[in-house]
Amino acid sequence: MRIYVTHSGKLNYHDELYLPIRSAESFRECEIILPHEDSEKSFDSRRLLLERSVDLVIAEVSFSSLGQGIELGWADAFGVPIVAIVRTGFSFSRSLSVVCQDVREYNGDNVSVVKVIENIISDYEQSKS
Secondary structure, eight states: EEEEEOOOOTTTHHHIIHHHHHHHHTTTTTTEEOOOOSSSSOOOOHHHHHHTTTTTEEEOOOSSOOOHHHHHHHHHHOOOOOOOOETTTTOOGGGGGTTTTTEEEEEESSHHHHHHHHHHHHHHHHHHO
């Protein structure tokens, strides 16, 4: 399974998202694409989504981001399922409901973000069987 993780640049994504994902044994069987893991340069998510070379988009939406909104629009237009995650106590744009029916909360720590993503993957895999 290939998963694209999108997020705002306002999030401390290296420490709060990338590190917990890469440290979790439970994701070893998935290919998780983290757009700024190796470089802060612009990432060609449009091509990735257009080619439908990912099975699922997980969007961390605790902070608003125009660029992320564009990516989510592309994912929706190209038929790639989107699941959003948001830290407890943070609000997110209500326009997200146009492209994403599933928004899940996590409490902001590494264990919680891993657990919510594990649940998303499990639910996605069950829906495909």
